[in-house]
Amino acid sequence: MQLIKTLTASTALLVVAAGSAYADDHMASDMTLVSWGGAYQNSQIKAYAEPYMEMNPGVSITWDESSNEAVAKLRAMNEANNVTWDLVDVVAADAMRLCDEGLAMEIDPNEVLAEAPDGTSAEDDFGDLLVSDCFIPQIVYSTTFGYREDMVPAGTPAPTDICALFDTETYPGMRSLEKRPINNMEWALLCDGVAKDEVYSVLETPEGQQRALDKLATIKDSVIWWSAGADTPQLLADGEVFMGSTYNGRLFSAIEEQDQPIAMLWDAQVFDLDGWIIPSGLPEERLNRVLDFVKFATDTQRLADQAAYISYGPARFSSAPLVGKHAELGIDMAPHMPTDPANAKNTFLYNYEFWADYRDDIDAKFQAWLAQ
Amino acid sequence: MRQKMRALMLVAPLLIFVVVTFIVPILSMLFRSVENDIVPNTIPGTVIALSQWDGSSGEPPHENVYRNLYIDLFKAEEAKQHTRLGSRLNYEQSGLSSLFRTTGRSLDDIGELWQDPLEDIDPNFEEGSFWFEMMSGSGGEDFLETRRELMALMSDEDMNGDVGFVPSEEIIQLLPWTARAYTDFALWAAIRDGDTVAEEDPWESVYGALGMDLTNPDTVSAINSYNGAGASALQAAAANIDQLPQFGFREAFTEEDKDWGSADIWATIKLYSPSMTPGYFLNSVDMTLTPDGIVMKPENQQIYTTLFMRTLIMALIITASCIVLGYPVAWLLANLPMRTASILMILVLLPFWTSLLVRTSAWKVLLQQQGVINEILVWLGFVNDADRLVLMNNATGTVIAMTHILLPFMILPLYSVMKTIPPSYQRAAKSLGATNWTAFWRVYFPQSVPGIGAGSILVFILAIGYYITPEIVGGTDGVFISNRIAYHISSSLNWGLAAALGSILLVVVLGLYWCYDKIVGIDNVKLGG
Numbered sequence: 001m002q003l004i005k006t007l008t009a010s011t012a013l014l015v016v017a018a019g020s021a022y023a024d025d026h027m028a029s030d031m032t033l034v035s036w037g038g039a040y041q042n043s044q045i046k047a048y049a050e051p052y053m054e055m056n057p058g059v060s061i062t063w064d065e066s067s068n069e070a071v072a073k074l075r076a077m078n079e080a081n082n083v084t085w086d087l088v089d090v091v092a093a094d095a096m097r098l099c100d101e102g103l104a105m106e107i108d109p110n111e112v113l114a115e116a117p118d119g120t121s122a123e124d125d126f127g128d129l130l131v132s133d134c135f136i137p138q139i140v141y142s143t144t145f146g147y148r149e150d151m152v153p154a155g156t157p158a159p160t161d162i163c164a165l166f167d168t169e170t171y172p173g174m175r176s177l178e179k180r181p182i183n184n185m186e187w188a189l190l191c192d193g194v195a196k197d198e199v200y201s202v203l204e205t206p207e208g209q210q211r212a213l214d215k216l217a218t219i220k221d222s223v224i225w226w227s228a229g230a231d232t233p234q235l236l237a238d239g240e241v242f243m244g245s246t247y248n249g250r251l252f253s254a255i256e257e258q259d260q261p262i263a264m265l266w267d268a269q270v271f272d273l274d275g276w277i278i279p280s281g282l283p284e285e286r287l288n289r290v291l292d293f294v295k296f297a298t299d300t301q302r303l304a305d306q307a308a309y310i311s312y313g314p315a316r317f318s319s320a321p322l323v324g325k326h327a328e329l330g331i332d333m334a335p336h337m338p339t340d341p342a343n344a345k346n347t348f349l350y351n352y353e354f355w356a357d358y359r360d361d362i363d364a365k366f367q368a369w370l371a372q
Numbered sequence: 373m374r375q376k377m378r379a380l381m382l383v384a385p386l387l388i389f390v391v392v393t394f395i396v397p398i399l400s401m402l403f404r405s406v407e408n409d410i411v412p413n414t415i416p417g418t419v420i421a422l423s424q425w426d427g428s429s430g431e432p433p434h435e436n437v438y439r440n441l442y443i444d445l446f447k448a449e450e451a452k453q454h455t456r457l458g459s460r461l462n463y464e465q466s467g468l469s470s471l472f473r474t475t476g477r478s479l480d481d482i483g484e485l486w487q488d489p490l491e492d493i494d495p496n497f498e499e500g501s502f503w504f505e506m507m508s509g510s511g512g513e514d515f516l517e518t519r520r521e522l523m524a525l526m527s528d529e530d531m532n533g534d535v536g537f538v539p540s541e542e543i544i545q546l547l548p549w550t551a552r553a554y555t556d557f558a559l560w561a562a563i564r565d566g567d568t569v570a571e572e573d574p575w576e577s578v579y580g581a582l583g584m585d586l587t588n589p590d591t592v593s594a595i596n597s598y599n600g601a602g603a604s605a606l607q608a609a610a611a612n613i614d615q616l617p618q619f620g621f622r623e624a625f626t627e628e629d630k631d632w633g634s635a636d637i638w639a640t641i642k643l644y645s646p647s648m649t650p651g652y653f654l655n656s657v658d659m660t661l662t663p664d665g666i667v668m669k670p671e672n673q674q675i676y677t678t679l680f681m682r683t684l685i686m687a688l689i690i691t692a693s694c695i696v697l698g699y700p701v702a703w704l705l706a707n708l709p710m711r712t713a714s715i716l717m718i719l720v721l722l723p724f725w726t727s728l729l730v731r732t733s734a735w736k737v738l739l740q741q742q743g744v745i746n747e748i749l750v751w752l753g754f755v756n757d758a759d760r761l762v763l764m765n766n767a768t769g770t771v772i773a774m775t776h777i778l779l780p781f782m783i784l785p786l787y788s789v790m791k792t793i794p795p796s797y798q799r800a801a802k803s804l805g806a807t808n809w810t811a812f813w814r815v816y817f818p819q820s821v822p823g824i825g826a827g828s829i830l831v832f833i834l835a836i837g838y839y840i841t842p843e844i845v846g847g848t849d850g851v852f853i854s855n856r857i858a859y860h861i862s863s864s865l866n867w868g869l870a871a872a873l874g875s876i877l878l879v880v881v882l883g884l885y886w887c888y889d890k891i892v893g894i895d896n897v898k899l900g901g
Contacts, residue, residue, distance in 0.1 A: 072862040097865065100455035100473065174741075179848075210672070224765050227843060239742050353470050360864055361466040367856070368675040370848040 027289040030060045034088040037065035039253060043309035044089070044138075046327070048297035051305075055296075059289070070094065074103050074279060083279045086290045089138070092131050092273040096352055099134035104277040106133040112291060114299040116318035125300070125316045129273055131352050136298055137275035137315035139306065142338035142347070143183050144269035146236055146251040146262045147243035148173075162268035162346075163191040165243065166219055173242025176232045179225035181366035182355055183245065183270050186348060188215035190268060196346075200354050209362055213369050225370070236262050248338050252311035256329060256336070266343040272350045273315065313339035405872035408649040411641070413525040414457045415444040417552075419645040427639040427663050432632075438621035439549065439584050442482065444526075446577035447556045449476045451527040451564075463866050464651065465640045471631050478628045483576025485624065486583035489615045494605040503578070504570035506602030507554045509540020519555045527564075535562040537569045546585075546594055547606075553581035582609070583616055639663050652872035676873065679853040680880070686770060686852070687835035693775045694782040694831045695824060701779075702786035702823070707795075720783050728777065732844045735773040739764035739845065765847030773845050778834055782827035789823030789898050822898035829888065829897065833881060853877060 033049070035041040041063060049061050064085065066073055071094050077083045090098065098104035107113075109130055113122035123130065129137040145165070151173055152158050164171050165187060177184050189199050189208070192215045202208035216223075224241060226232055232246035233254040243265065254260045276298070278290055296302065303314035304322035311333060314320060323333050334340055338347075380387075412419045417440035425433040448454040458472025487497075496502045516538060524531040537558040544551040557575045561567045585591050586609060595603075595610045609616075617624075625632040643661055644651060651661050658674040659666055668674070701720065705713050723731060738744045741760045749755040763769055793816060801811040839854035846852075853873060860870035888894070 069862045071865060075865065097459070100459050100469070101865070102452040102456060106452075225848060238740065240740050356473075357462060357467045357470045360463055360866065363864070364673050364675065368673050371675055371678055371851075 026285050027292060028086075028283075028285040029058055029289075030062065031086045031286070031289055031293060032062045032064055032084055034064045034066050034070055034085050036067045036089065039310055040249065040312075041065065043306050043312075044297075046309050047306035048293075048302050051302070052293055052296055071097055071103075074098060075101060078103050078279075078281075083281065085279055086282065086286055087294065088277050088279060089274065090277055092135055092137070092275065093350070093352055093355060095135035095275065095277045096132040096356055098277055099132045100356075103280060104134035105280040105282070107136065107278065109136075112136070112294065114295050116300050116316065118318065120318065125318050127317060129315050131273065134277050135273075135275050136277070136294060137273045138298060138303060139274050139310075139312035139315055140271055140339055141274060141312045142248045142266075142269040142271050143178070143245055144248050144251070144338070145243050145245050145265040145267075146232065146254070147171075147265055148236055148239065148241075149261045149263045151239070151242045158263065159243070159265055160267060162187055162265070164265070166191050166215065168219060168222055171242060174222050174224055174235075174240060175219060176224045176226050176235050176241045176244030176246075178245060179227045179370070181362045182350075182359070184216060185209070185212040185362065185366075186270070187268060188212040191215060196348070200351055203354070203362075204358070209365055213365065217369075233260075233262075236260065248336075249311050252336050256326075256331065264343075266338070267346050268348060269338055269343070269346075270348040270350055271338065274312075275315065307333050307337070311336040311338075313337040401867075401871050402875050402878075403871075404868050405652050405875050406648045406650065407868065408644060408651070409525075409647045410457055410460050411645050412647050414448050414453050415441060415641075416522055416526070417441075417444050418641075422638065422642050422645060425638065425642065427635060427642060430635050432622065432626075432635055433638055435620045435622050437638075438625055438632075441625070442479070442580055442621050443549070443553055443556070443577060445472075445475065446479050446483070446553070446575060446580075447523065447560065448526060449479050450560055450575075451529075453526060453528075459865070461640060461644060463864075463869070464644055465637065467631065468637065468640070471629055471637070475625070475628055475632070480576045482621075482624045482628065483578075483580040485580075485617050487576055487579035489612075489617075490579050490582065490609060493612045493615060494608045496602070496605045497579070497609075498573070500573045501570050502602060502605070503554065503574050504537070506600075506605075507539055507543055507551065507558075508537055509542060509600070510538060511541025512539030512544050512551070512555075515539055515544055515551065516555060516559075519552065520559055523556060523559050529564075531559060531563050533563045535559055535569065537562065540600070542598075542600055546591065546598060547582065549581035549584040550578060553578045580621070584621070586610060586613055586616065587620070652868040653876075655869055656872040656876055676853070676856070679851070679856060680876070682849075683836055683852040683854070683877075684880070686767065686850070687832050689771055690774050690778060690835045691782075691828050691832045693771065694779055695828065697775065698779055698782035698786055698827065699820075699824070702783045702790055705783070705787045706790035706793075720780055723777070724780055728840060729844075731777060732773055732841045735769070735776070735845060736764065739769055739772065764845045765850070767846070767850040769845035769847065770842045770850035770852075773841050774835060774838060777841060778831045781830040781834060785826040785830065785898070786820065786823040789826070790820055793819045822896050825888075825892055825897040829885070832884075836877065836881060 033044075035044055045063070053059055053061065067089050070088050070090050074083070074085065074088065077085070088098075088104075095104060099106070109122045109126060113126070113136065115122060116125040126137055129140070131137075145162070147159060147164075149158065152171065156170060159171060165175060185203055186199050189202055189212050190196065192211060194202050203212065224231075224235060224244075226235070226244070226246070229247050229250050232241070232244035233250050235241045235244055237254060237258070237260050248264070248269070251262065251264055255262050255264070276294060278287070278294070282290065298316075300316055300318045301322065303316050304319040304324070306312070307314055307319075307323045308325065308327040314323065320339070323337065325331060326333055335342065338344065418437060421437045421440045422433060425437060445454055448457065454472050454476045455469075458469045461472070462469035490497045516535065520531050520535075535558055537555075539551050539555050554574060557572075557578055558569045561569050561572045565572075592610045592613070595606045598606065622633070631637055643663060649661075654661055654666060656676050658669045658677050660669050701716075705716055705720070708716065736743070740746070741762065743763075745763065746755065746760040750757050750760065755761060763772065797815050797819070798811045801815045802808070806814065836852075837854050839852060839858050842851045843855055843858075846855075854877075857870050857873050857877075860866045860873070
């Protein structure tokens with residue numbers, strides 16, 4: 001399913017564009033951006049795309065909601081020698097694979113991205129989040145848990161520890177977990193007594209992988225496995241599960257926008273990154289336009305603006321102090337950010353190198369285990 | 373003959389359309405299930421050198437393999453192909469993806485181990501123009517073309533064009549490694565970057581290659597009697613070998629990552645170095661290729677045979693339930709008065725006009741534990757609140773939802789066949805003394821069998837390829853092989869494995885079709901009057 005929404009300024013402005021585009025150092029006057037659709041894409045439209053189009057009347061932006069299958073599609077486009085996308089929003093792990101496959105363009109952050117207002121170079125401002133040579137980070141999101149407040153047994157304190165996931169005696173009820181090994185294996189090992197900094201060295205070994213699966217096996221009968229980010233909020237809202245993992249922004253909208261009796265369990269949340277990649281081999285005019293847009297769309301103010309529409313943390317250090325209130329609800333966004341100190345007491349950063357290497361192997365074991 | 377040609381001309385547009393948009397893409401996709409060009413194309417020299425290596429010794433290969441690897445990998449890194457190779461090999465052994473990625477980053481550093489001392493020995497080595505003069509000459513045209521071909525295969529790009537450089541035959545004989553590395557550099561600089569070779573500083577790999585040449589005592593003595601371009605610099609280098617690194621490329625690679633010293637890694641590379649591989653097909657039946665032959669995978673990684681069997685069994689169950697549910701409906705449709713029948717027909721067709729996702733999500737609302745069906749059963753007192761029925765996220769959910777979705781494909785062929793059975797036959801049977809049941813079973817039913825056949829084939833084949841519905845309501849034991857194929861196409865990017873699984877599925881379906889033809893006879897299938 002592909003919903004393509006075209007946002008054009010107006011036909012009249014397009015005529016003006018022909019002139020201004022020429023003046024703009026041979027930049028194409030339209031762009032196709034690929035994103036995830038829904039609230040997230042909306043936050044990008046509001047925070048970067050609309051302001052950019054206001055500054056550059058005549059530029060038109062087409063959105064394609066294909067980020068889900070961006071890697072496969074981009075590969076197919078590349079093989080057909082017909083890449084129609086100009087800028088693609090992907091999670092960092094996919095960016096790394098696109099970079100490995102030579103499908104994404106390598107960038108020099110200091111050249112392509114804007115400096116922070118105080119003059120800090122882009123490379124320092126994004127810091128460790130530049131996890132791949134092709135990746136332009138936008139937001140930090142986390143995969144974390146939500147639970148039904150009204151399903152906590154009477155007299156029991158609300159869960160504050162990730163291991164409540166495995167404690168079906170204290171907290172009875174179903175759980176929902178993502179149908180893939182990533183994150184679940186780490187949580188299982190953590191709750192099986194493995195120290196946080198040893199999780200990946202344990203998970204590297206077949207014994208460690210079996211250990212994690214054995215731990216997950218203790219709750220296998222009470223797990224509903226999800227494959228779409230919207231599943232857990234729906235399962236929680238319907239009371240199908242007591243607790244479940246999903247992206248923190250999904251839980252934010254279930255809690256704050258839809259007023260569901262759900263609470264966040266931030267313990268051992270796994271940080272992950274989402275950002276842009278530029279497909280390799282774009283013609284010069286289109287590339288110029290995209291570079292111009294990216295520089296604008298990932299500057300300090302724009303990333304901070306985005307946080308007014310969705311509860312994901314901006315990927316720049318310099319944006320954090322500028323995060324304000326939600327654009328419609330008017331509540332302070334900072335306490336809802338995964339990066340807020342109160343929420344980030346115990347966190348994990350998705351280990352890209354590890355999962356790039358072990359993903360296929362562990363996934364085969366995980367799926368075989370699921371099918372048993 | 374003329375007539376036939378004319379007929380062919382008439383269908384030609386459709387035929388060409390089908391071949392171009394359907395058959396060719398399918399064949400090319402299926403071909404990926406054995407294709408393995410990427411390994412011999414990306415590291416051709418290494419693959420040849422590695423064929424001499426005996427993996428059973430447990431020792432890492434000879435220095436010669438590492439030298440080839442360095443030359444191959446350096447140009448692959450320039451073309452950003454080394455990480456693709458890493459991803460490919462990582463399907464066979466975990467860890468190779470990052471091994472190739474990180475090694476790619478340190479190739480320059482390895483070259484500099486030789487570059488720095490060489491430039492200290494004779495500053496001429498710093499100059500691109502000096503290198504150009506030393507390396508060019510005549511007689512190396514064939515050599516250039518060979519390297520050009522290898523480069524084109526590796527980078528998947530057209531490398532045609534004027535290089536502005538011909539290696540000299542004398543240098544090729546004198547410095548074989550250096551000639552390869554420099555020619556690769558010249559091709560890349562001239563054709564990919566559009567630069568003038570003489571003005572460019574050579575790659576670090578060229579210095580590394582000179583280091584390789586200088587370890588050969590014959591080369592050193594040949595250099596001392598050489599008097600072509602660059603002779604004095606080469607002689608200076610030959611006289612000062614002790615200033616160059618006193619270790620080989622095996623040590624240099626192992627220093628960057630100890631995995632390069634492991635025989636396992638090399639065994640995997642060697643196993644997957646032919647340009648065709650049975651590896652993907654073996655994987656799809658839970659087997660794997662090892663240096664000792666083909667073995668079953670460990671039990672905790674076997675999944676595909678289970679999934680194939682499950683897919684077939686569940687598709688059969690779904691087909692059977694479609695027959696059971698669809699037959700009475702089709703009979704009603706065929707026997708009711710026209711007006712009532714057409715209203716009923718709309719009810720049958722209605723689901724066709726609703727999106728598949730919407731229908732499946734609707735089943736979710738109905739089937740979940742807090743869903744409509746369970747709520748009603750609890751309210752009526754048939755089921756305890758504590759143990760509500762588990763109707764989805766398992767095989768039951770898949771069967772229920774898919775039976776509903778595929779039901780029209782059973783009803784429509786049944787209906788069109790039943791429509792053609794004259795009611796007088798049954799009346800005749802009854803007037804001859806048959807009971808209602810006998811009249812139906814002996815007279816009516818046999819005539820409706822072609823409809824059942826057509827409906828079953830349609831439903832079965834559609835069911836076998838479904839993956840959206842099982843993904844949403846199937847949980848863990850209700851997913852099909854197609855879900856894994858979709859995963860390998862869009863998530864793991866292991867298109868070779870996806871193609872192998874798809875080919876097997878295609879062959880199984882064709883095989884079942886053949887069986888059906890042998891047992892029931894395909895002439896017995898009717899889609900309508």
